[in-house]
Amino acid sequence: MATVQVSEAEKVYILHGVRDDLRVDGRGCEDYRHMEIETDVVSNTDGSAKVSLGHTDVLVGVKAEIGKPRPMVPHEGYLEFFVDCSANATPEFEGRGGDELGVELSNTLYKVFNNRSSIDLKSLCISPGEHCWVLYVDVLLLQCDGNLFDAISVAIKAALFNTKIPKVHLSENEEGGKEIELSDDPYDCMRLNVENVPCIVTLCKVGYRHVVDATLQEKACSVASLIISVTHKGTITCVRKVGGGSLDPESIFETTETGKRVGKALHAPLMELLQKEENLGKKRPKVGFLG
Amino acid sequence: MPVDTKRVRGPEVSQSPSLFLCKTAANKSFTQKDARVDGRQRGQVDVRSVFVRCGLISQAKGSAYIEAGNTKLICCVYGPREMERKDETDMKSGRLMTDMRFAPFSCRERGSWIQGSDEKDLSLMLLESLRPGVCLHKYPRSQIEVNVMVLENDGSVLAHAVTCASMALADAGIEMYDLVLGCSIRQESATYLIDPTYLEENGCNLASGSGDNFGSLTVAFLPSLNQISGLQSDGEMGEDILTGGVRTCIEGCFKLYPVIQQALTKAVRRKAPPSES
Numbered sequence: 001m002a003t004v005q006v007s008e009a010e011k012v013y014i015l016h017g018v019r020d021d022l023r024v025d026g027r028g029c030e031d032y033r034h035m036e037i038e039t040d041v042v043s044n045t046d047g048s049a050k051v052s053l054g055h056t057d058v059l060v061g062v063k064a065e066i067g068k069p070r071p072m073v074p075h076e077g078y079l080e081f082f083v084d085c086s087a088n089a090t091p092e093f094e095g096r097g098g099d100e101l102g103v104e105l106s107n108t109l110y111k112v113f114n115n116r117s118s119i120d121l122k123s124l125c126i127s128p129g130e131h132c133w134v135l136y137v138d139v140l141l142l143q144c145d146g147n148l149f150d151a152i153s154v155a156i157k158a159a160l161f162n163t164k165i166p167k168v169h170l171s172e173n174e175e176g177g178k179e180i181e182l183s184d185d186p187y188d189c190m191r192l193n194v195e196n197v198p199c200i201v202t203l204c205k206v207g208y209r210h211v212v213d214a215t216l217q218e219k220a221c222s223v224a225s226l227i228i229s230v231t232h233k234g235t236i237t238c239v240r241k242v243g244g245g246s247l248d249p250e251s252i253f254e255t256t257e258t259g260k261r262v263g264k265a266l267h268a269p270l271m272e273l274l275q276k277e278e279n280l281g282k283k284r285p286k287v288g289f290l291g
Numbered sequence: 292m293p294v295d296t297k298r299v300r301g302p303e304v305s306q307s308p309s310l311f312l313c314k315t316a317a318n319k320s321f322t323q324k325d326a327r328v329d330g331r332q333r334g335q336v337d338v339r340s341v342f343v344r345c346g347l348i349s350q351a352k353g354s355a356y357i358e359a360g361n362t363k364l365i366c367c368v369y370g371p372r373e374m375e376r377k378d379e380t381d382m383k384s385g386r387l388m389t390d391m392r393f394a395p396f397s398c399r400e401r402g403s404w405i406q407g408s409d410e411k412d413l414s415l416m417l418l419e420s421l422r423p424g425v426c427l428h429k430y431p432r433s434q435i436e437v438n439v440m441v442l443e444n445d446g447s448v449l450a451h452a453v454t455c456a457s458m459a460l461a462d463a464g465i466e467m468y469d470l471v472l473g474c475s476i477r478q479e480s481a482t483y484l485i486d487p488t489y490l491e492e493n494g495c496n497l498a499s500g501s502g503d504n505f506g507s508l509t510v511a512f513l514p515s516l517n518q519i520s521g522l523q524s525d526g527e528m529g530e531d532i533l534t535g536g537v538r539t540c541i542e543g544c545f546k547l548y549p550v551i552q553q554a555l556t557k558a559v560r561r562k563a564p565p566s567e568s
Contacts, residue, residue, distance in 0.1 A: 071306060107412040111525040115506070226522070236533055239508075239524040240416075246423035246518035249541060253534050260530045 006220040014221050015207040023211065023218070030262055032213045037154065037270075038287055039162035039277060047163025050289070051155040054215065055145035058152050060137060060159040064166075066180065067134040069125065077124025077132035081109040082139065083152070089144040098141075105139070105152065108200075112153070112229040112238045117196045119160070127170055127178060135163070146216045149227055153200035154270065160197060161274045164189035198229040198237045199270070201263040203255050205247060210255045212262050226255050230263025232271075327484060327491065329360065334482040336542045338474065341550060343455075345462040345558035353463020357455040360488060361445035366455040368463040371433035385430030389418040391439045391452055398444045399489070413449055420453045420473065420511035420521030426466040435465060446488040447475040453511045453521065454551065461555055469516050470551060474543035475509040476536050478528055483536060485543050504532050510540035514548045 006014075014024060021029050033054035042048040045061040052058075070078060083105040085098025092098070113119065124133040137159070139152050167188050173179045204214040204222040211218055214225070223245025229238040239256065241247060247255075277284065331337040339360040348354035351367035358364075371385060391414040395401050417439065425435070437460065439452045453473030460467060477487035481504075484491050492507060506526020512519055519541075524533065 103408055103411055104415060107408055111523075114525050115527040117527060231527070234530065235527045236530055237506075237525065237527045239522055239533065241519070241522040242419060244419065244422040246513060246516070246520040247522075248517065249519055249537060252519055252522065252537065256530055256533060 004216045004220055006217055010217065011221045014218060018206045018209050018211060018218075021209075025215070027213075029209055029211045030258065032150075032266075033215075035151075035154070037158050037273065037277075039158050039274065041286075041288060046165060047159045047161075049155045049158035049162055051151050051158065052143075053145075053147060053151040053154075053213070055143055056147060056151045057142035058148070058155045059140045059142055060152070060155040061140075062159045062163045063136045063138070064133050064163065065136065066126065066131055066168075069129060069132040073121075074129035075125050076121035077134060078121060079113060079119065079135045079137055081106045081113075081137050083109070083141070084139065085141045085144075089141050093141075093144075105148065108149065108227065108238070108240060109137075109139075109152070109156070111240070112198055112200065115237050118198060118231070118237065119196070120193060123190070123192070124165075126168060126180065130178070131170075131180060133165055135160075146219050147202055147213050149200040149202050150213060153198065153229065154266075157194055157197045157199060157270065158274055160192050161194045161271075161278075163192055165192070166190075195271075196231050196233075198231045199263050199266050200227055200229045200238075201259045201266070202227050203259050205245070205251070205255075208251075210251075210258060212258075226252065226259065228256060228259035228263060230260050230266075232264065232267035234260055234264050236260060327488075329488065333479075333484055336485055336539060336546060338486040338543045338546055341451075341454075341547065343458060343551060343554040345458055345554060346562065351459075351463070353459045353461070353465070355455050355458035355462055357451050357458070359447070359451050359486065361443055362448060362451055363442040364439060364448070364451050364455045365442060366437065366439045366452070366459040368435065368437050368456075368459045368465065370435035370463070370465070371430045372436070374432055374434045382432050384427040385432070386434040387418060387422055387425055387427060387437065388434055389414050389421065389437045389439070389456070391417050391441070393441045393444060397441045413452070416449060416509075416521060416523055417452055417456060421456055421460070421471055423518065423520040424457060424467050424469055424471040424513055425460060426468060429466050435460075444489060446490075446492050447473075447486050447509070449473065449509050449523070450475040450486070450511075454547065458551060458555060462558055469513040470548070471511050471513055471520055472544040472547050472551065473509065473511045473521070474540040474547070475507060476540050476543075477507045478504055478526065478532060478536055480504050483539060485539060504528050508533070508536045508540065510537055510544070512541055512544040514545055 017023055036052045039049045041050045042061050046064045047062040050059045083102040085093040085102045087094045126132055137156060167183050167190055168180050170178050171181050202225055203210040203212055204219055204225040206218055206222045224243040224247050227240045230236055342358040345355045347356050348367050351369055353368040356365045391410055437456050439456055441448055450473030453471055457471040477484040477491055506524055506528045508524040511521030
C-alpha cells in the first residue's frame with residue numbers, strides 16, 4: 001500500500017488526538033470521510049460505479065458473460081473478482097508492483113462473498129450444468145489515500161445494484177440442441193438483489209482506540225487493523241486481521257462490535273441513495289470523472 | 292494465471308472422478324447430535340492430538356514436522372541471511388518471508404506446482420500471524436525465510452502451519468517473544484467443530500441447511516502474552532457467535548501449548564552436547 005513517512009512528533013500528536021476522539025481532520029473515531037458515489041459511468045459494462053472516499057478513487061465495472069457453471073454447484077452462477085492497482089495511484093504500483101496488493105484485495109473479496117446469502121447465485125443459472133451467468137467484477141484503483149477495502153466494497157455494492165443482466169431464454173434448434181436467445185428489447189433485463197451484499201469496514205488500531213476510515217498518516221501510526229465485512233442485518237461474513245502487530249482478544253471483541261455497528265449503519269443510507277439516483281433516470285446530470 | 296505447460300493434464304473436457312463420488316456422500320445428512328466421524332465431540336474443545344518433532348532437516352537452520360490426525364506439515368527456516376534487495380528504506384529491522392505450498396498429492400484432487408492465489412493468500416496470512424512473535428529488531432538488514440510444505444491436507448491447514456512454523460523458528464534459534472499457536476474452528480448453526488477435518492470443512496457447502504452461522508474461523512495466538520496475532524474468518528456468523536468462536540480457539544491453543552513446549556525441550560536436549568560423565 002502507498003505509505004507516507006510520519007515523524008515521531010506527528011505520531012504522538014495523532015495518538016493523543018485519537019485518545020480524545022478527535023482526529024487530525026476533525027472527525028470522530030467512527031466517522032467516515034466525505035463519500036461520493038456515481039453509478040453507470042462506463043457505458044460498455046453491464047454495471048459500473050465510481051466511488052471517491054476522501055482522496056481514494058475506485059472504479060468498478062461488472063460484465064456479465066455466459067459460461068459453464070462450476071462442477072460442484074451446477075445450479076448456480078458465480079462471481080469473479082479482479083483488482084487492478086493502476087500506476088496512476090502511486091508510483092509504487094508501476095509495472096508489477098501493484099500485483100501483490102491486487103491479489104490480496106481480490107482474495108479478501110472472494111472470502112467476503114463466499115457464503116450463501118450475499119448474492120443469489122441461483123438466479124444466475126440459465127440451464128443447470130450447462131450455462132450460467134458469470135459476473136466479472138473488475139476493480140480499478142485510481143487514487144490511493146488509505147481505506148481501500150471500504151471504498152471497494154461500497155463501489156461493488158453500487159455496481160452490482162446498477163448491473164442489468166439481459167434476459168435470455170433457451171430454445172431448441174433444428175438438431176435438437178439448446179440455443180440461447182437474447183430478448184429483442186434492449187431494456188428487458190434482470191436486476192440483482194443487493195440487499196445482502198456486505199460492506200467492509202476497516203478499523204485501524206491507533207493507540208488504545210480504533211478508528212474507522214483511517215488516512216495514510218493514521219495508518220502509519222497503527223500496527224494492526226481489523227477488516228470486518230458486515231451485511232445490513234448485522235451478520236459478519238469475513239473478519240481478517242492485517243498488519244504486523246498483535247491485538248488483545250478483548251480489544252478484538254470491542255472492535256468487532258464497533259465495526260458491526262458502523263457497518264450496519266452504512267447500508268441504509270447507501271441503498272436509499274442508490275434508489276434515489278436510479279429514480280432520477282435519464283434526467284440525472286452525469287458528473288463522470290471531471291466533477 | 293500462469294498455466295503449467297510442462298505437464299499433460301488430459302483433455303480440457305475431462306473431469307475428475309471425485310466429482311461423481313461426492314454426490315453419494317452428500318446424501319448422508321449430518322444431524323446435530325451425531326458424533327464426529329473420528330469420534331470427537333461437537334461443541335467441545337476437542338482438538339486432535341498432535342505429533343511434533345523438530346530438527347528433521349539437517350540442511351535447514353531449523354525445521355519442524357507436525358501431524359494432527361491426517362494433516363501432515365513440514366516447515367523449514369533459513370536465516371538470518373543478508374537481505375537481497377538493497378533498496379529497502381527500513382533497514383532497522385529484519386524481514387520475515389513466508390512461503391506456503393501444497394504438495395500436488397496433498398489434497399483430494401491433484402494440485403499444480405505453480406503457486407495459485409490460495410497459496411499466496413495463505414502465505415500472507417502466515418506472515419501476518421508470525422510477525423508479531425519474532426523479534427525482528429534484533430536482526431537488522433537480514434531476512435528470515437520460512438517455508439511450509441503441506442504433505443497431506445486433512446483440514447485446518449493454516450492453523451497447524453502457524454504452529455509448525457513457530458516451532459521451526461524456535462528450533463532455528465531465532466529470537467521470539469513467544470510461540471505462536473494456531474487453532475481453527477468450523478461453525479455449524481448451533482454447534483462448532485474445533486480443528487475440523489477436510490470433509491468437515493468443505494462438507495457444509497453441500498448441506499442444504501438453512502439459517503445463519505455457517506462459517507470457519509482461524510486464530511493465531513501467543514499464549515503467554517495473551518495476544519492474537521492472526522485472525523481470519525469467512526462464511527456468515529453473528530457477532531456473538533464469532534466472539535464465542537475466538538474464545539474457543541484460544542482455549543484450543545492453550546491445550547496445545549504444553550505439548551509444543553515439551554517437544555521443543557526434547558529437541559534442545561537432543562541437540563545439546565553430551566554431558567561429561
